[in-house]
Amino acid sequence: MAALKNKNRRAFTLVEVLVTALAAVVLVVGISAMLFYGQRGYNTMYRRLIGYWDGDNSRYNISVVRNAYEARKVFDAVVRKSILERYDPLPPNPEIDPSIGNQLCVYYYYDPANPDPINNFPDRYAYFHLVGTDLILEQGPVDFIGLPPRDSGVPSLPAPDKSMVLARKVGNFVDGRNIPIFSKQGAALRMVLVLDDETNPDDNVYSGIQTLQMIVTTTAIRHNRIRD
Numbered sequence: 001m002a003a004l005k006n007k008n009r010r011a012f013t014l015v016e017v018l019v020t021a022l023a024a025v026v027l028v029v030g031i032s033a034m035l036f037y038g039q040r041g042y043n044t045m046y047r048r049l050i051g052y053w054d055g056d057n058s059r060y061n062i063s064v065v066r067n068a069y070e071a072r073k074v075f076d077a078v079v080r081k082s083i084l085e086r087y088d089p090l091p092p093n094p095e096i097d098p099s100i101g102n103q104l105c106v107y108y109y110y111d112p113a114n115p116d117p118i119n120n121f122p123d124r125y126a127y128f129h130l131v132g133t134d135l136i137l138e139q140g141p142v143d144f145i146g147l148p149p150r151d152s153g154v155p156s157l158p159a160p161d162k163s164m165v166l167a168r169k170v171g172n173f174v175d176g177r178n179i180p181i182f183s184k185q186g187a188a189l190r191m192v193l194v195l196d197d198e199t200n201p202d203d204n205v206y207s208g209i210q211t212l213q214m215i216v217t218t219t220a221i222r223h224n225r226i227r228d
Contacts, residue, residue, distance in 0.1 A: 067195055068216040071167040074137065075191050078126045079220035082106035084187055086147060087222075088154045091184060102172070103129040104182040104189065105154045107142065108224065119145050120227040125157055128166070128191075130181065135167040135193070171196040174215065190219045 088105040091097055107122040109115070116123060127138045138160035148155040172179050172194050183190045193216045 065214070067167050068193065068214055071135065071191070071193060072216060072218040074164075074166055075128075075218055076220040078108070078137070078139075079106060079189050080223055081108045081112075082126070082222045083108065083122055083224050083226055084222045085226050087184070087189065088150070090150070094184070098184050099180040100182040100184055100189075102181045103127070103154060105157070106189070106222070110141075112224075115227055121146055122224075122226070127154065127157065127160070128182065130170060133168065133170050134165050135170050135181070136163065137166045138163045167193055167195060169196050170194065185219070188219050188221045190217065192217050 083106075086107055089100060089103065091100050105125055105127045108124050108126065109122050110124045121142065121144075123142050125140060125142050127140075129136055129138075139162040140158050140160035143158050144155075170181070170193055172181055172192070174194060179192060179194075181192060183192070194213065195216060196213045
């Protein structure tokens with residue numbers, strides 16, 4: 001009877017073994033891909049939030065998220081206290097094209113509570129401009145009485161007493177189009193930064209060179225007016 005039972009026991013066919021093996025391979029590949037892309041996404045977000053050490057240049061790269069936050073905060077604080085009547089340079093055609101370009105100068109009062117008895121015009125300037133791929137903010141005193149002559153550019157300004165790098169690795173090419181950093185909409189001034197911290201993205205997930213690009217847009221409204 002034992003011999004008869006062994007003869008009736010069914011074994012796996014070759015087709016069943018192959019199907020099972022194929023299913024196992026697909027499952028392993030799927031899990032591996034999920035882990036790979038998850039790790040790469042984590043590394044990218046970590047570099048965006050924290051920054052990373054660049055071995056080739058022997059320096060620490062500031063994260064694009066932190067850079068974007070700081071640039072937006074400073075731009076908003078400066079523009080909000082600037083005057084409505086004047087900013088430089090003007091758009092090429094304010095009625096048709098609101099674009100300004102890659103430089104902007106606004107004017108504000110250093111101490112609004114204690115106006116200058118001789119000159120009602122703001123006594124400070126803030127000049128945003130692009131130097132290479134760095135966005136620089138310079139601030140200094142205004143030494144002219146009244147409004148300076150207006151032309152297509154920024155008027156001659158005294159040497160700044162404050163200067164800072166507002167953002168690094170600024171590149172304003174999006175989908176092959178060059179968009180201006182600064183533009184105007186009514187009383188609002190807008191800043192658009194394409195923070196691009198990539199150089200020849202590497203396929204290696206653990207490489208220090210990653211695609212770290214962000215588009216940051218911020219709008220600030222000017223609130224002040226020239227004193228009567």
